[in-house]
Amino acid sequence: MPPFLALDALSAGVFEFALHEWRLTPEYILSNWTEAKYCMMVEALLKRIDPEHHR
Amino acid sequence: MSEEVVQEQEQVKKPIPPAPIPTVEERFGRSEEEIMTDAPLVLRFGNQEHHVKPLVIQDSKEWRKKYLAFIRVAREKRDPDKALEFGGLEILDHYVTLICAYSKGEISRALIESTATEAELVQAWEALEDFVCRPFLRLMP
Secondary structure, X not given: XXXXXXXXXXXXXXXXXXXXXXXXOHHHHHHHOOHHHHHHHHHHHHHHHOOOOOO | OOHHHHHHHHHXXXXXXXXXXXXXXXXXXXXXXXXXOOOOEEEEEOOEEEEEOOOOHHHHHHHHHHHHHHHXXXXXOOOHHHHHHHHHHHHHHHHXXXXXXXXXXXXXXXXXXXXXXXHHHHHHHHHHHHHHHHHHHOOOO
């Protein structure tokens, strides 16, 4: 997922789900993670919960 | 039925293989390790290396707005008369502004203007633009 698509993920509810999984606040992520790191973390999360569709 | 027609029909029946999944390096221009450790971008001015930390999401968004404003100005100056002045003079000033903004003041305008050659400035700009914009520019038509 390229960085600008991370914004799509925010609106699609993935962000809320990821926050719940990671137990982090949005403020923490927005002010501590780069876009690339956020994308990698989301991809890793999606791979873990649905490995068939996110290889 | 000729051989060519049979071959064409067979080709039509064959399912199109899925596009290969691009690697992390291909997508981001950096390795997974570099991304996860926030490895800095190295820019060289006056033969000295300067390490620039990648911006976090909220700061990157602000920087992108400045970058898009620059792209808009560059597009407006495509007229041949304006393009010469813009490409030969103003564009370097924009590069300096955007590099300083990305470094959040770690690299100053004075430092660049007093130490860097134009070739170094252009190289640094290309490296920064690739570093920040590669993932979304590769998707643009």
